[in-house]
Amino acid sequence: MSLAVGQVQQAMNALLPYPNYSESLGLLESVDVTDLLGQTPAGVVTIFLPNNQAYTNTPATVINRIFSEDLVNEVALYHVVESFWDYNTLLSSRPSTLTTVSDDDQNLQLHLSYNNQLPADQGPPRILVVAGEGSIPAYLVQPNLYVVPGEIAIHGIDHLLIPPAIN
Numbered sequence: 128m129s130l131a132v133g134q135v136q137q138a139m140n141a142l143l144p145y146p147n148y149s150e151s152l153g154l155l156e157s158v159d160v161t162d163l164l165g166q167t168p169a170g171v172v173t174i175f176l177p178n179n180q181a182y183t184n185t186p187a188t189v190i191n192r193i194f195s196e197d198l199v200n201e202v203a204l205y206h207v208v209e210s211f212w213d214y215n216t217l218l219s220s221r222p223s224t225l226t227t228v229s230d231d232d233q234n235l236q237l238h239l240s241y242n243n244q245l246p247a248d249q250g251p252p253r254i255l256v257v258a259g260e261g262s263i264p265a266y267l268v269q270p271n272l273y274v275v276p277g278e279i280a281i282h283g284i285d286h287l288l289i290p291p292a293i294n
Contacts, residue, residue: 214270258288
């Protein structure tokens, strides 16, 4: 078992008290996390975890396709990056793309943009994650939902990230 698998299982347990993420946690429990993250031997991951509203925000036709065509693992992997990106590191480094974990070596990219136009009293800069051309972007709505420094960062997002081949 890779270190990443242990970290994700520990994180899932720590996130159980967050009812706003119950849909994603339930979905993760239904897939084989060991199989999903078997290709991350370094054990360092960042996960963009959709909140419950993300499933409502995603068109029903897309949700139905994910389940009817057994694409759950592919979509789950598209939310995982094999590197550590906590909120402060994202803001200070400002990467424009992150490469997702993929079981078919597609090296799918997530594109990030940063909104610094918010007034100071409305909180810190917002980070927008765009899955691919034509996809619905997701905002980080709860950065650093769970963090083990240098090993795992989980950020809450408000939309599912759909790989371009599925969208």
